[in-house]
Amino acid sequence: MTDEPLLRVAALSKFYGSRVGCDNVSFDLWPGEVLAVVGESGSGKTTLLNCLSTRLLPSSGTASYRMRDGQFRELYRMSEAERRFLMRTDWGFVHQNPADGLRMTVSAGANVGERLMAVGDRHYGKIRATAVDWLSRVEIDEDRIDDEPRAFSGGMRQRLQIARNLVTGPRLVFMDEPTGGLDVSVQARLLDLLRGLVTDLGLAAIVVTHDLAVARLLSQRMMVMKDGRVVESGLTDRVLDDPRAPYTQLLVSSILQV
């Protein structure tokens, strides 16, 4: 870990008219750290994620990101061209529904290669070799490289989406319910894979989930949100084993024991 955070968020708020999306959220994210944002539906976690990934502009507050040259840049003051460039090189965004993050009508190989071509790679053989490598890293057989994601199962699509995002070696990945909609055995494999990739690549990640087990497995730190506000934050194990805020206590005690 270096002595400077990767992302600094200060007093971030987003209002939809008079309704609160998220209110006064502040935190620092460090390189290689996985932060989970948990809370029930409508608690503002997806709004927060969309603001951080500049897919939405916040009503007030700031977020600065440490670029590869070590300089902090204020995200909401960057030009759209810079933000989009950041989005497809240094960042990744894993959607809950893979169809939102993939091009469903082009092959798996092209899905993985798109980011490479977007940053100027013009050698077919190299792009294809990289795609093959990444497909194997996310446990997709090489002979599926020319199939369209439409022919893939939900779990495979999600893994393909992850490969597509990681191919440019991003430093920060946003994930919105990455295991939502998958059955438990597929979830377990995906979590295992994600945990391995995050550790191997030293990725920082912000994972939005309503599933506390996902948060426990993936994240070092977590924030609990309720009605747009952060009610509790701390080390994941501490928050889950010794919840202090009444709402967190309710959330933790609501987990079904089987």
Added chain:
Amino acid sequence: MTDIATYNFAYLDEQTKRMIRRAILKGIAIPGYQVPFASREMPMPYGWGTGGVQVTASIIGPDDVLKVIDQGADDTTNAVSIRAFFRKVANVAVTTDTATATIIQTRHRIPEHPLTAGQVLVFQVPIPEPLRFLEPRETETRKMHALEEYGLMHVKLYEDIAKHGRIATTYAYPVKVEGRYVMDPSPTPKFDNPKMHRSPALQLFGAGREKRIYAVPPFTDVVSLDFEDHPFEVQTFDQPCALCAAENVYLDEVILDDHGGHMFVCSDTDHCEKRRADGHRGHLAPETHTVPGTHPASEKMEPAQ
């Protein structure tokens, strides 16, 4: 002259022509950029060259000599009708001879005879947006052009190679203009792409239904997109034209009978006729008594009345 008095010169009213000329000038100033314009209803259906006709109508003057080709041919319905249209509404001289024409309106070909400075080539364009079938949202494609995000264009070429082992796109092959905008050269065969590169003629593109005009000024770089290990290449033909024995030209396949008989002939009819008039003979050329040196095409020059 009385029979054309009901029309303004070249059919369009002067305000419309000014509007289109402004769009053309903007297009020339930003090579390859699609300029929106207020496309008018023309007395022909969309898809028959309404964009090209409006561009031609806006730039044509009484001294111009117009040539119109459709897939390279001067004698197909579309070409004949548009030529007749401008003869009627602008009373200009028309020709089939590439060299003497000052304005050449074309559907899907660039003439084989090299164009010269001062000539204007007007393309009829069905879909001006090269990214259309990759990204359906116009708001998004405009942003991609503005931010020069053209990775997606290579995704299409990647898919071609993955599926067919080579770049299988043969027409409407995307080009980069002056190192900036990616442009659809209209559905011309990619055989014609190299002719656009640093052409001395002005090239204008009109899309009537889509309401876009774009331009490639003379001597502008037009580079076909490709991969380092799969470079751009044009179609090649393993036999010469059956009528005029021309090589290194674009050929059309013509079916001769119901028994599989076919021949390959020049798609550019003017080029083919000239070569035959000069005495070139393909293996299927009929016997004629044309004296070499007299160009039948030049006899087709119809002066203004």
